[in-house]
Amino acid sequence: MRNSVHPMVSVPERSRPWSGLGWALADAWTIIRRDLQHWRLQPTPVIIGWVFPVMVVLMFGLLFGGAIRTPEGGDYFEFLMPGMFAMTMLFGLETTMIAVTTDVARGVTDRFRSLPMSSAAVVLGRCVADMLNSMVGLAIMIVTGLLLGWRWHDGLVNALAAFGLFLLLRFALLWMGIFFGLVAKGPESVASVQILVWPFSFLSNVFVDPATMPAWLRVIAQWNPLSATASASRELFLNPGWQGSGWVSENAVLLAVVWLAFIIAIFLPLSVRKYRRLSR
Amino acid sequence: MKNVEFAIAAHGVRKQYAGAVEGAGLNGFDLAVRTGSVCGLLGPNGAGKTTAIKILSTLLELDAGQASVAGFDVTTQARQVREKIGLVGQYAAVDEILTGRQNLVMFGQLNHLSHRQAQQRADELLEQFALVDAAKIPAGKYSGGMRRRLDLAVSLIVSPPVLFVDEPTTGLDPAGRREVWAAIRSRVASGVTVLLTTQYLEEADQLADQIAMLKAGQVIAEGTPDELKATVGGDWLDITLSPGVDPGVVAPIVQPVASGDIRIDPELNRVSVPVKERTRALVTVATALAAAGLEPEDISLRRPTLDEVFLHLTDSQQPGTESSL
Numbered sequence: 001m002r003n004s005v006h007p008m009v010s011v012p013e014r015s016r017p018w019s020g021l022g023w024a025l026a027d028a029w030t031i032i033r034r035d036l037q038h039w040r041l042q043p044t045p046v047i048i049g050w051v052f053p054v055m056v057v058l059m060f061g062l063l064f065g066g067a068i069r070t071p072e073g074g075d076y077f078e079f080l081m082p083g084m085f086a087m088t089m090l091f092g093l094e095t096t097m098i099a100v101t102t103d104v105a106r107g108v109t110d111r112f113r114s115l116p117m118s119s120a121a122v123v124l125g126r127c128v129a130d131m132l133n134s135m136v137g138l139a140i141m142i143v144t145g146l147l148l149g150w151r152w153h154d155g156l157v158n159a160l161a162a163f164g165l166f167l168l169l170r171f172a173l174l175w176m177g178i179f180f181g182l183v184a185k186g187p188e189s190v191a192s193v194q195i196l197v198w199p200f201s202f203l204s205n206v207f208v209d210p211a212t213m214p215a216w217l218r219v220i221a222q223w224n225p226l227s228a229t230a231s232a233s234r235e236l237f238l239n240p241g242w243q244g245s246g247w248v249s250e251n252a253v254l255l256a257v258v259w260l261a262f263i264i265a266i267f268l269p270l271s272v273r274k275y276r277r278l279s280r
Numbered sequence: 281m282k283n284v285e286f287a288i289a290a291h292g293v294r295k296q297y298a299g300a301v302e303g304a305g306l307n308g309f310d311l312a313v314r315t316g317s318v319c320g321l322l323g324p325n326g327a328g329k330t331t332a333i334k335i336l337s338t339l340l341e342l343d344a345g346q347a348s349v350a351g352f353d354v355t356t357q358a359r360q361v362r363e364k365i366g367l368v369g370q371y372a373a374v375d376e377i378l379t380g381r382q383n384l385v386m387f388g389q390l391n392h393l394s395h396r397q398a399q400q401r402a403d404e405l406l407e408q409f410a411l412v413d414a415a416k417i418p419a420g421k422y423s424g425g426m427r428r429r430l431d432l433a434v435s436l437i438v439s440p441p442v443l444f445v446d447e448p449t450t451g452l453d454p455a456g457r458r459e460v461w462a463a464i465r466s467r468v469a470s471g472v473t474v475l476l477t478t479q480y481l482e483e484a485d486q487l488a489d490q491i492a493m494l495k496a497g498q499v500i501a502e503g504t505p506d507e508l509k510a511t512v513g514g515d516w517l518d519i520t521l522s523p524g525v526d527p528g529v530v531a532p533i534v535q536p537v538a539s540g541d542i543r544i545d546p547e548l549n550r551v552s553v554p555v556k557e558r559t560r561a562l563v564t565v566a567t568a569l570a571a572a573g574l575e576p577e578d579i580s581l582r583r584p585t586l587d588e589v590f591l592h593l594t595d596s597q598q599p600g601t602e603s604s605l
Contacts, residue, residue: 023392030389038377041418107373111434114337116362117390277341 031125083206100181153238162236175267232256287473288313293345307497320488329477366440376420425456481586
């Protein structure tokens with residue numbers, strides 16, 4: 001009764017050594033390739049992810065921009081673009097969460113965890129794939145900004161520093177995304193994050209100058225980590241909106257870096273811990 | 281692989297979930313599965329079957345007790361354990377966007393085959409599991425049976441000496457179920473140790489050499505399917521009556537040959553009698569029924585089903601009833 005139904009082929013054994021950085025990198029590359037295959041097989045969500053921030057820029061710039069008072073006057077796009085670069089990074093949070101939580105819900109994460117592969121490889125693969133995605137998104141936004149008349153005014157080096165800051169923001173959000181993705185009960189619960197992204201962004205200096213807000217809201221908006229990145233990049237680009245007074249404005253770059261380092265310091269270990277002790 | 285008598289061994293394993301309402305944890309779980317055999321872990325929902333599999337496959341940490349797989353401790357030697365196991369989950373754990381072949385190649389590479397080896401192995405497995413036609417279709421578009429077969433194929437890319445199979449046929453139609461059974465049997469033939477959980481007694485009967493019955497996180501009985509069936513008290517004599525005939529009339533007639541409680545199934549209008557001496561009981565009952573002027577539709581002798589064994593064992597767990605084990 002228990003005879004073989006199919007002719008047995010020789011089954012390869014796992015024979016090669018199972019440790020070392022080399023294998024972790026090889027495994028990470030396999031995971032990155034998986035994401036790139038996803039892009040090719042299901043391009044729609046990826047492309048929407050890239051085009052959506054462009055739509056937001058056009059909507060705010062052209063529809064509302066005329067009615068918004070820009071600090072020190074000037075073109076609204078000059079004020080808006082640095083904030084929108086930061087917000088583009090924030091949209092990436094959702095991409096990471098969906099990818100992580102879908103793998104958990106489908107059992108793919110358990111499959112990875114039952115393999116003798118490095119757990120760092122799974123995370124590293126996710127990290128590189130998402131950063132690549134966001135870099136393309138950021139590049140598209142930079143081109144959009146240039147077409148709409150936005151410019152940087154303090155040299156290429158400072159501009160590159162600002163772009164680096166956006167990627168650091170994305171890196172910090174990556175760890176939040178992995179943690180919340182592991183905690184989420186399934187892809188459906190990501191919807192709440194998609195909604196919360198908006199009040200979180202409105203309560204910052206992305207779209208309007210906090211000076212126009214009531215005092216108590218102004219404090220929240222100024223201390224919002226998204227504002228910190230936006231202010232710091234406005235300072236590096238010499239775009240309007242960075243000259244405000246007070247400690248927060250005077251130390252924008254420092255505050256941005258500290259905020260992001262703080263987020264990484266909290267969520268990186270939390271994510272690793274949660275991944276190791278995932279019990280679903 | 282280390283030469284061990286028992287490929288899977290668990291002793292006094294405990295696991296409680298924080299805030300869990302129902303008792304899906306383990307509560308002093310003991311199990312020993314001989315190398316090269318197939319053990320069916322049988323029990324209703326919430327008995328702890330999946331928890332047991334997750335602990336043994338290093339996905340979940342145990343609270344207390346000790347467990348080893350292929351001679352390696354699941355807590356202190358998790359990495360070595362992972363090198364020896366394959367896991368087939370309750371849900372088909374494959375990437376739904378990738379095609380069947382891309383899934384096999386990816387997991388082949390994560391099993392550290394070279395790209396060429398992984399591709400070769402993927403093609404072999406696609407053929408072995410009758411998925412060649414679906415090789416280039418995203419796994420998300422597969423039928424339940426196909427997806428489960430792909431899941432199984434992914435688990436068998438490299439040859440794991442120990443295979444965990446968690447409810448492989450839940451939610452499949454009969455055809456899909458037979459496909460998966462055939463796939464599992466083909467692996468068993470090559471000497472793999474298998475721990476299989478199932479809610480279906482027929483499935484355990486079909487595939488397992490040894491069955492462990494799980495209730496509330498504890499193994500309440502263990503043995504071959506035949507041994508477990510014997511605990512109910514031998515064979516059953518089924519007397520199916522014509523519609524309208526009161527089974528209550530038959531009960532006193534068969535009472536003298538009964539070795540245990542008589543069961544009456546009103547829907548089928550059937551009286552089931554546990555008997556010790558097969559043929560003598562059959563002849564005695566047939567003669568007595570004829571003498572009483574009753575002509576049943578069918579009289580047959582059969583071995584007990586595992587359903588009856590399970591009910592018998594869980595009944596005998598009630599306080600005040602003597603357990604036969």
